[in-house]
Amino acid sequence: MAKNDVKVLGAWPSPYVMRPRIALNIKSVNYEFLEEKFDSKSELLLQSNPVHKKVPVLIHDDKPICESMIIVEYIDEVWTSGPSILPSDPYDRAIHRFWAAYVDEKWFAAMKGLRSAQGEERKAFLDRVIEGLALLEEAFGKCSKGKAFFGGDRIGLLDIAFGSFLAWLKVTEKVNGVKLLDEAKTPGLVKWAERFCADAAVKSVMPETEKLLEFSKFLAAKMKGAPPPKN
Template sequence: MAKEVNLLGLWASPFVLRVQIALELKGVSYEYLEQQLWENKSELLLRSNPVYKRVPVLIHKDQPICESAIILQYMDEVWGACGPAILPSDPYERAIACFWVSYIDDKFGPSLVGLVRGKTDEENAAAAEQAILGLALLEEAYEKSSRGKRFFGGDDVGYLDIVLGSTLRWIEVIEIMRGIKLLDNAKFPLLAGWAERFHAAAVVKKLMPEAGKLMEYAKEVQARMNAAAAN
């Protein structure tokens, strides 16, 4: 690894996308190292993240940092003078942002995974209900956090914007796969407007995966899971 900063990732991962967006916003030069997660995981990945054995892993000066939310916090401290701040400077606002990031990782994100992996109508309906409930809560959170500004964090893309925004392409793919509407303009007008602004940000347009390619990846995930269940 020639560069001081390296990112172990998977192109389809929204968690990896979080780190990529943050690195670009901070203007940090890095080398991206694509990983294989289904089989033949690299020795570098296994050595860098021996506990979870997953991406993303940020390697800075040969020291690995794991888990995307932790990586973003680390970046804001290490490269605080570079680019815009990722986390809010106000302690209360920072705590609220961290709360909603935890909610996305613990509740909302798993509901999206359930919609990709669901095998029965009942499983998909339950996951869709949980996802829509999550969007309703996040609509309220956006109204309170943004205070009429463009993003959760104010006028610029911030911590919560990056974390939730990195799921947007997957939401689009899931809507097509399952024939449902999750991010409904009528139900969630504030989030829908925010999503348009997030997509329009230059750094996001540069990094957001293409929907068709992501759809093919989702089908591959389903096929692998079905094959594993049959064995």
């Protein structure tokens, strides 16, 4: 068995799948990307993540690790010779973990809610997305301390957690005809998003907005029960 045999089971539109890929890129670890099909699950995925049956899964020397942020912490702990992803100070680590959980459980949950909501409910979700961005703008000021990223001079845990949603944020803006990241209200995040998307560790795994927009239309049609497109 090869040492450092690294595979990622994933799917290109998934923000969660981007996370281990960015972390591995930061650590300069070569890995094989095994793309799961949208409408069926591979035997390897079912074996590797029998509880949730979801991507991403990192398979490191035949051992599976599941759940995107747990994988990112694992990568940081195993490949210690590369740049650190978590801050070194325990308080800063707690703050990164807090906002990473907030992004998943509250902020992105609201953005997902927008997909199918109408009327008053839609407005409530949109307000929550916007309020969340205001909180994250404030958190950016505190975490970055005037530097480029939440993690300071380089991409850290919270950059990965939040940044992995940027392509979906752009799609949400297009679909809903709104500007969510905005020079007036979230100037720090606007600049941060540009830097994050241009980073060498991110560029190759960030989906193109137009391609993701097409996928989101397919997803919306599927949720309404329409048959999937032929290719």
